[in-house]
Amino acid sequence: MTFDPKAATKEPPKKVVFRVKRYNPETGKTWWDEYEVETYRGMTVLDALLKIKEELDHTLVLRYSCRMGVCGSCGMIINGMPRLACQTQVAEVASEARPVVTVEPLKNHPVVRDLLTDFTAFFDKHRSVKPYTIRKNKEELETGDMEFLMTPEEHSELYEYTLCIACGLCYSACPVAASDERFLGPQALTYVWRYVADPRDEAWQERLEAVDTEEGPFSCHFAASCSAVCPKMVDPAAAIQRLRSALIKYRMGLYKKKKIARKAEPPKEFKERKPLPPEAKLVEGADLEALEKEPPEIPVDSLLS
Numbered sequence: 001m002t003f004d005p006k007a008a009t010k011e012p013p014k015k016v017v018f019r020v021k022r023y024n025p026e027t028g029k030t031w032w033d034e035y036e037v038e039t040y041r042g043m044t045v046l047d048a049l050l051k052i053k054e055e056l057d058h059t060l061v062l063r064y065s066c067r068m069g070v071c072g073s074c075g076m077i078i079n080g081m082p083r084l085a086c087q088t089q090v091a092e093v094a095s096e097a098r099p100v101v102t103v104e105p106l107k108n109h110p111v112v113r114d115l116l117t118d119f120t121a122f123f124d125k126h127r128s129v130k131p132y133t134i135r136k137n138k139e140e141l142e143t144g145d146m147e148f149l150m151t152p153e154e155h156s157e158l159y160e161y162t163l164c165i166a167c168g169l170c171y172s173a174c175p176v177a178a179s180d181e182r183f184l185g186p187q188a189l190t191y192v193w194r195y196v197a198d199p200r201d202e203a204w205q206e207r208l209e210a211v212d213t214e215e216g217p218f219s220c221h222f223a224a225s226c227s228a229v230c231p232k233m234v235d236p237a238a239a240i241q242r243l244r245s246a247l248i249k250y251r252m253g254l255y256k257k258k259k260i261a262r263k264a265e266p267p268k269e270f271k272e273r274k275p276l277p278p279e280a281k282l283v284e285g286a287d288l289e290a291l292e293k294e295p296p297e298i299p300v301d302s303l304l305s
Ligand code: FES
Pocket: 064, 065, 066, 067, 068, 069, 070, 071, 072, 073, 074, 075, 084, 085, 086, 087
């Protein structure tokens, strides 16, 4: 579900009714509210919701940040489909014949209030698959000259998967996630494949073994709705199939990672650079696993000062 450039040239109907699903956690009540909004060419659903919040109903709750399809925080169900509100033009989803847009919170994520959903469990799953490059030699982390050689072909095999913005639309569309909350889901499994396929990563065996469970890729029914709704054209369904294939071969002792990327010769500036002062290196003896499980709280005040 990508941005439709043709919609930018279309005029939306002059007035559009937004039917918004509301939820109040204090009373446990769910209901629908309707708001009539004057539109303009290029108006997005997020623009319309913010207009509603500013001019018609201050109590409406939603989440957004970048307003440009990057942060992945404005996902919601628009006319029955998971979409990014900031990337959906009103002209795409409303017409003169039907000047009505329905907006609901994402499915498969607990609703906090109105359109705001809780991504804690989703990000826990994301974090559980170790979504970062793992190298066996810890010294490489300390020297700061980590650069590894990859061919354009190797890069193109995983590039698509690096575009994921963790917006949770695929998880919202997934019928397996709807019926089994233990399922890792399309986003986390795509990340597993992204690193198994990455020639710079050396933990492919651990990664394959970690997802060879009931929560892993074999629980996928291959509905492919994840791929149909991805706003970044990632194809999680294909990543899961590749992961399955790799797992079957691995169980039979036939899977071999194509090759591990060679470390590049450090650039001249690195060679001439003085070594880092000891206090700039990783803390000796730091328990990285424990830090990963329980990241330290960073007080917001310290970020503002
Ligand atoms: S507000 Fe960032 S993706 Fe929509």
